[in-house]
Amino acid sequence: MGDMRVGISGWRYPPWRGVFYPDDLPQRLELAYASREFSTIELNGSFYSLQTPERYARWHADTPKGFLFSVKGPRYMTHILRLREIDRPLANFLASGLFELKDKLGPILWQFPPSLRFDPALFETFFKALPHDTDHARALAARHETRMQGRASLAAQPGLPLRHAIEIRHDSFVDPAFTDMLRHYGMALVVADTAGKWPYYEDVTADFVYIRLHGDQELYVSGYTDAALDGWARRIRAWARGGEPRDARRMGGKAPRRAAGRHVFCYFDNDAKVEAPRNAKTLMSNLGLPMRAS
Numbered sequence: 001m002g003d004m005r006v007g008i009s010g011w012r013y014p015p016w017r018g019v020f021y022p023d024d025l026p027q028r029l030e031l032a033y034a035s036r037e038f039s040t041i042e043l044n045g046s047f048y049s050l051q052t053p054e055r056y057a058r059w060h061a062d063t064p065k066g067f068l069f070s071v072k073g074p075r076y077m078t079h080i081l082r083l084r085e086i087d088r089p090l091a092n093f094l095a096s097g098l099f100e101l102k103d104k105l106g107p108i109l110w111q112f113p114p115s116l117r118f119d120p121a122l123f124e125t126f127f128k129a130l131p132h133d134t135d136h137a138r139a140l141a142a143r144h145e146t147r148m149q150g151r152a153s154l155a156a157q158p159g160l161p162l163r164h165a166i167e168i169r170h171d172s173f174v175d176p177a178f179t180d181m182l183r184h185y186g187m188a189l190v191v192a193d194t195a196g197k198w199p200y201y202e203d204v205t206a207d208f209v210y211i212r213l214h215g216d217q218e219l220y221v222s223g224y225t226d227a228a229l230d231g232w233a234r235r236i237r238a239w240a241r242g243g244e245p246r247d248a249r250r251m252g253g254k255a256p257r258r259a260a261g262r263h264v265f266c267y268f269d270n271d272a273k274v275e276a277p278r279n280a281k282t283l284m285s286n287l288g289l290p291m292r293a294s
Contacts, residue, residue: 002208002240002261005068006284007040008276009212009269020277035063036292038280040070040106042267046093047072047111053153056097060104068106070165070210070265071098079113083126087143090129094141095152099134107163107210107265109190114169114198118178127185134160165190165210165265169198179203179252195219202235202248204256208263209239213279215270223275226282232266233286240264 011034012027021030034041043059045051059069074093077086098105108130131137138156166182167190182189182205191202191211197219213232215222224232235245242259266283268276284291 001237002242002259003263004236004240004266004287004289005038005040005264006266006280006287006289007038007042007268008034008271008280009042009267010044010271011035011041013271013274016271016274016277019274031059032062034277035067037277038284039066039289040068040265040267042109042269043069043071046096047075050074050092050096052151053097053100056100056153060101063104067104068265069101069104070107070109070267071101071105073108073110075111078110078116082113082116083122086126086129088145091140091143092145092148094131094137095144095148095154097153099138099141099153099156102157103160105160105162107165107188107208109165109167109210111167111190112169117170117172118168118175120177120181123178123181127181127187130162130164130185130187132162132186134158134162137162163188163206163208165206167192167212169194171199174199174201174251176252176254179205179250179254182206195222199251200249201251202244203250203252203254204239204244204262207259208265209236211236211264211266213266213268213270215275220270221272221275222270223273224270224279224282229279229283229286232283236264236266236283236287 011031077089131140134156135158138154141154144152165188186206188206188208188210189203193216194214195217214220238245239262242261268280270276
């Protein structure tokens with residue numbers, strides 16, 4: 001059985017105060033609180049702008065031993081540049097402080113806009129550019145722009161693996177050539193539940209599975225019923241055991257090789273009505289996962 005982690009996408013939401021967070025909890029302690037409720041959290045601020053080494057170091061210090069962040073890649077690369085001429089932006093992102101997370105750096109999430117189509121040559125170039133360990137990442141980060149001087153961190157722990165997860169939102173990606181490419185580079189196709197708005201597929205293309213639950217009825221809003229969460233628990237167990245659900249929805253038609261186990265990361269992104277932490281805790285209970293870290 002591989003490691004199963006259930007968490008939330010982001011942690012700073014005003015409606016959560018007094019509902020998920022205690023009334024008297026200072027805002028500066030929200031990450032410390034949330035990271036003891038969940039073993040992983042998606043770090044979303046990195047999607048909107050480059051963060052700083054000091055922030056990453058503080059996030060590392062605020063979280064318990066064994067905790068993992070996933071880090072969302074910058075939209076400047078995916079949505080604005082649309083993967084073209086990204087060598088320097090990728091270096092800037094890697095130098096912006098990721099290494100300060102040290103052993104708490106989990107997968108890097110790359111989410112693409114609904115308007116971006118599958119271009120095999122473009123994605124081949126992008127996948128080749130991404131580092132698969134901290135040694136390669138440090139070498140790339142050293143090429144950052146001069147404007148990063150004084151606010152860059154190259155203090156990477158040597159030899160740590162890096163994982164990448166790819167979230168698609170255009171039907172042109174529903175192509176076996178895409179999943180073959182992901183397998184070749186060892187990158188995970190994000191299993192994204194988006195209330196039917198964008199493609200939903202479950203092809204296992206890496207040694208880990210990455211799930212994002214945005215809401216099954218209304219995007220970013222609707223909570224999951226107990227029956228729905230039971231269903232997700234069954235699917236997660238199947239992946240964690242190294243197989244897949246019997247009714248797995250694959251675009252490639254190719255069953256994954258059976259493994260001794262796979263790590264599974266599952267994040268709730270239906271935060272609008274404080275459903276995310278509530279659903280995450282129920283799913284953790286269904287999976288028999290520890291409910292609070294010390």
